[in-house]
Amino acid sequence: MEKQDLIDHLKEIVGSEYVLTSEMDLMLYSYDASLEKAMPEVVVLPSSTEEVSKIMSLAYKEKIAILGRGSGTNLTGGSIPIKGGIVVHFSRMNHILDIDIGNRTVTVEPGIITLDLQTEVLKKGFVYQPDPASQKVSTLGGNISENSGGPHCLKYGVTSNHILGLEIVLNDGTVVWNGGKARDNPGYDLLGIIVGSEGTLGLVTKIMLKLERAPEAVKTMLAVYDSIQDGANTVSAIIAEGIVPATLEMIDNPVMRAVEETIKVGYPLDAAAVLLIELDGMPEGMDEKVQEVMEICKRNNVRDVRLAKDEAERALLWAGRKGAFGAVGQVRPSYMCCDGTVPRTKLPEVLGKVIEIGKKYNLPIGNVFHAGDGNLHPLIMFDERDKEELSRVLKASTDILKACADAGGTISGEHGVGLEKLKETSFIFCENDLEFERGIKKAFDPDDIINPGKMIPEPVCVQ
Numbered sequence: 001m002e003k004q005d006l007i008d009h010l011k012e013i014v015g016s017e018y019v020l021t022s023e024m025d026l027m028l029y030s031y032d033a034s035l036e037k038a039m040p041e042v043v044v045l046p047s048s049t050e051e052v053s054k055i056m057s058l059a060y061k062e063k064i065a066i067l068g069r070g071s072g073t074n075l076t077g078g079s080i081p082i083k084g085g086i087v088v089h090f091s092r093m094n095h096i097l098d099i100d101i102g103n104r105t106v107t108v109e110p111g112i113i114t115l116d117l118q119t120e121v122l123k124k125g126f127v128y129q130p131d132p133a134s135q136k137v138s139t140l141g142g143n144i145s146e147n148s149g150g151p152h153c154l155k156y157g158v159t160s161n162h163i164l165g166l167e168i169v170l171n172d173g174t175v176v177w178n179g180g181k182a183r184d185n186p187g188y189d190l191l192g193i194i195v196g197s198e199g200t201l202g203l204v205t206k207i208m209l210k211l212e213r214a215p216e217a218v219k220t221m222l223a224v225y226d227s228i229q230d231g232a233n234t235v236s237a238i239i240a241e242g243i244v245p246a247t248l249e250m251i252d253n254p255v256m257r258a259v260e261e262t263i264k265v266g267y268p269l270d271a272a273a274v275l276l277i278e279l280d281g282m283p284e285g286m287d288e289k290v291q292e293v294m295e296i297c298k299r300n301n302v303r304d305v306r307l308a309k310d311e312a313e314r315a316l317l318w319a320g321r322k323g324a325f326g327a328v329g330q331v332r333p334s335y336m337c338c339d340g341t342v343p344r345t346k347l348p349e350v351l352g353k354v355i356e357i358g359k360k361y362n363l364p365i366g367n368v369f370h371a372g373d374g375n376l377h378p379l380i381m382f383d384e385r386d387k388e389e390l391s392r393v394l395k396a397s398t399d400i401l402k403a404c405a406d407a408g409g410t411i412s413g414e415h416g417v418g419l420e421k422l423k424e425t426s427f428i429f430c431e432n433d434l435e436f437e438r439g440i441k442k443a444f445d446p447d448d449i450i451n452p453g454k455m456i457p458e459p460v461c462v463q
């Protein structure tokens with residue numbers, strides 16, 4: 001099909017003003033929060049499942065690449081249209097369709113911003129738990145596709161633990177619904193396959209999520225360490241005592257410095273690292289639990305541990321954590337966020353290796369991460385315009401992921417594989433594993449039109 005015919009067909013489906021074709025518009029959809037870039041042929045903004053279905057069926061008939069897009073905050077190149085084609089931007093499908101307090105569910109369209117949903121349900125005294133640090137901008141559609149995590153996922157689990165039902169538009173435009181308010185559906189666990197599939201199996205058009213009662217009491221502590229290893233040992237020690245905090249986040253010295261340049265939280269700039277520890281639950285017994293956690297910190301050589309005195313101080317501590325990625329832009333113009341997970345007890349060892357890797361490649365690396373989950377986020381700071389430096393960054397990132405895999409961990413905690421970690425899948429999968437995944441992709445999308453080239457590498461060609 002000629003490009004103009006494709007554009008005309010799409011305009012018939014969604015209306016002229018919701019089809020974007022100018023060079024400037026397309027450029028805005030050519031990048032995400034990773035280092036990858038590629039231009040789409042056309043961007044379309046549907047307003048309903050019916051329109052998404054018609055767009056998909058057109059792409060299917062014409063064998064045109066198609067991919068969904070939320071807010072483009074993906075950190076591994078998942079939302080980059082590497083084969084051109086159609087980008088389906090879900091920003092108009094951003095409504096809450098139903099809040100059902102009796103069944104503790106909320107049903108939304110995929111373009112809703114995560115924090116907007118959370119703010120609405122909190123007004124009724126309920127929470128949707130997964131809280132990626134990007135929640136002010138990320139969408140539920142993106143969260144589903146990447147199976148996003150966040151600080152509160154230590155206690156409450158990642159996105160997949162909160163999904164009850166999904167409406168999916170399949171490769172030929174067929175619309176299917178899986179799951180619902182009744183628990184324990186029979187049949188294949190299709191929700192399990194779709195969540196975390198990085199937008200490669202279909203387009204998600206409705207999402208039913210679990211709601212939980214907002215905790216009655218929350219206590220937030222800042223623990224200050226002169227050694228990053230002592231901080232990491234505290235993380236394992238707290239969990240080993242049978243306490244599961246709502247969050248256990250670590251921020252190291254280089255990242256604290258960057259944060260203080262922008263947000264002024266009052267982090268101690270002479271310390272090696274801080275832990276942000278939050279307990280939540282019933283008010284009864286909360287003060288005793290705080291004391292217990294403080295004692296564990298002391299046994300692990302904490303320099304100082306203090307409780308946020310009010311909501312304003314708590315909010316400030318969190319603003320520093322949530323603004324940390326943006327703040328490192330103060331240090332160098334670009335950053336690459338590596339996302340590897342290790343068994344919690346291996347944190348001290350692997351953090352030590354990350355420091356060595358930074359020295360080996362002469363690159364500044366900061367760490368701000370979900371320590372309780374063993375989910376590391378080394379941020380390599382550099383200048384993307386310096387090609388020699390960029391090549392060192394890519395090598396350092398591979399070495400970090402290898403260190404995670406060698407420690408019994410994996411190459412993604414929550415950001416996915418996308419385009420940037422295709423090579424590194426070999427650290428955790430053999431060819432048989434990957435071939436099995438290719439079979440699943442083929443069952444959903446035999447023509448390979450839905451977000452092609454992501455998550456699973458091409459087969460190794462044996463001569």
Ligand SMILES: Cc1cc2nc3c(=O)[nH]c(=O)nc-3n(C[C@H](O)[C@H](O)[C@H](O)COP(=O)(O)OP(=O)(O)OC[C@H]3O[C@@H](n4cnc5c(N)ncnc54)[C@H](O)[C@@H]3O)c2cc1C
Binds near residue numbers: 074131141151
């Ligand atoms: C500063 C910063 C902090 C971050 N912190 C965290 C964090 O704490 N935890 C975490 O897990 N991630 C984090 N991320 C990564 C990112 O925000 C998440 O992966 C997020 O879920 C992406 O949402 P999005 O709306 O931007 O999706 P996009 O980037 O637009 O898309 C992500 C993927 O989802 C697919 N997709 C989007 N919508 C649909 C749909 N409706 N149907 C099918 N496929 C779809 C896209 O094709 C793409 O493959 C962070 C990113 C940044 C920049």
